[in-house]
Amino acid sequence: MEEQEYEPLIVGFLCNWCSYAGADLAGTSRIQYPPNIRVIRVMCSGMVHPNLVINALTKGADGVLMCGCHPGDCHYLEGNLIAEKRAEAIDLMLEDFGLEPERFRLEWVSASEGDKFARVVKEMTDALKQLGPSPYKT
Ligand code: FES
DSSP: OOOOOOOOOEEEEEETTTHHHHHHHHHHTTOOOOTTEEEEEESOGGGOOHHHHHHHHHTTOSEEEEEEOOTTOOTTSSHHHHHHHHHHHHHHHHHHTTOOGGGEEEEEOOTTOHHHHHHHHHHHHHHHHHHOSOTTOO
16 A cells, blocks of 8 residues: 655644635635645634644644734734744644744735735645644644
8 A cells, every 4th residue: 555645734823814815715716835724714813822833733633824913913912923923832732742933934924915825825834744743642
C-alpha cells in the first residue's frame, strides 16, 4: 500500500470584518491556495485568547493562522493591537509546549487582499510540510 503524503491541518481564526472577507475574495476570485486551512470566523482577532491557539495545536492542528484587520482598521479600534500582544505571549507558550514557532502566524489581511490571504496559506502550508506533523498528533 502506498504511504499517503502528509497534509498539514491549519486552523485559521479570521476576523469577520477584514480577513474573512479577504478569504472570501480569494475564493470568489478563484485564486488557488492549498485546501489545508479550516476557517473559524471570529468577530475580531483580539477575541482569540492564546488558550484557543494552544488548544488547537495540542488537539490535532499542525498550525494556527490568526488574521485580522491592518493596524488602524480594526472595527473595534484596538482589537488587533491586543492580538499583536497576545501573539507575543503565544510565541512564548509555543516554546513551553515544545512547539516550533512556525506553527503559529499572525497576519493582517484586508477585505481587498484575497491574493495575500492565498499567499499566506500557501507559505504556511509549505512551512508545515517541511516541519512535519505536530508532536501532539497521535
Ligand atoms: Fe478585524 Fe478587529 S475587527 S481585527
